[in-house]
Amino acid sequence: MVRHKRGRPSPENSPSKRRRRRSPLECRRRWVVSSKDSSNCTDKVLVVSYNILGVENASNHPDLYSNIPHSFLEWDRRKRLILEEINNYNASILCFQEVDHFNDLDDLFQNSGFKGVYKARTGEAQDGCAVFWKDKLFKLLHQEDIEFQRFGMRNNVAQLCVFEANHDKKESDACNLTTMTPSTGKRRFVVGNIHVLFNPNRGDIKLGQVRLLLDKAYKLSQEWGNIPVIIAGDLNSVPQSAIYKFLSSSKLDIQLHDRRNMSGQLEIQTNRVFRSQIGDDARETIEQEMILGSPWQHHTTPSSWELLIISGILRILFQLEFLKPCPLILLEDLEDSLVRNGEVTT
Secondary structure, X not given: OOOOOOOOOOHXXXXXXXXXXXXXXXXXXXXXXXXXXXXXXXXXXEEEEEEOOOHHHXXXXXXXXXXXXXXXXXXXXXXXXXXXHHHHHOOOEEEEEEEOOHHHHHHHHHOXXXXXXXXXXXXXXXXXXXXXXXXXXXXXXXXXXXXXXXXXXXXXXXXXXXXXXOOOOOOOOOOOOOOEOOOOOOEEEEEEEEEOOOOOOOHHHHHHHHHHHHHHHHHHHHHOOOOOEEEEEEOOOOOOOHHHHHHXXXXXXXXXXXXXXXXXXXXXOOOOOOOHHHOOOOOOEEEOOOOEEOHHHOOOOOOXXXXXXXXXXXXXOEEEOOOEOOOOEEEOOOOOOOEEOOEEOO
8 A cells, every 4th residue: 555645646636637528519619600501502502721731830830739649640541531531511511621532531531422632732731722523523624733832922812623523403582593604504613722822021022812712713703604613721820910901802902901800810010011922012902803702701692603601710611792691600719739829629
């Protein structure tokens, strides 16, 4: 028998040893669900966007995940949980960021009926962006990638894909697809997937990357007959930020914002000028052509397909005004043990 001095807790009962284990129910994510009824809509596109945390990033920055059991970060475990979660949503299209084991995901998701395309970052980083889609539902008609380094905006990348629905459904009164290509009657749309620069001090580069993606998405939409556009990704910005306002309002007065506060990641300190990443240096207001609707605005417009959106922390999806998000599902705050720096580690 081991004796312990009076008044001192035994090692088994010390505060450091008495950490209460969370039950599975406590670790479940809390969702905010829109009250809008979409039961009358026959055609739905469910888009899921996640920064899945690159394997190399997880191993190279253990200090960011010090409170997370090592087994939770193991790739073999995480990739299976990602697939399980996606299948639970019955998702149609997936937009992933920080993908550095694309072949693993491709092999895994093929068994669930997905096909995928990948674009690696330029430079030394090993991760990139990936888009997957249900092969039985959609056909990939066109794909193009954006290497922002070619425009002087770091090594981040983005993807643009044009999809066509494989199935032919009758139009419903509530959700008739108003954006069919006139010559073919096919239902087509553009999906953009982006991983914006993280650096909070370089809002000019962040804004430049977003603006370039929107410009190219708009041109692609016009080339294919003014088809809808869905923009997904990790913007490394918060919904109240200037970058979000630019996306939701189509314009931004850059003279009102410090570049270090563009994303909302840091408090403003001193003014810094914008550089050429946003385009014409002489302009005080920048604009983009598309009118985007935001999941955070909880509004609808006359429309075509219903768009069900699932998004994580700092992950924002936008769509053209004739796509309406309902019902909306957004991820609320996660337990600290599941998230570090906005990365979901399940």
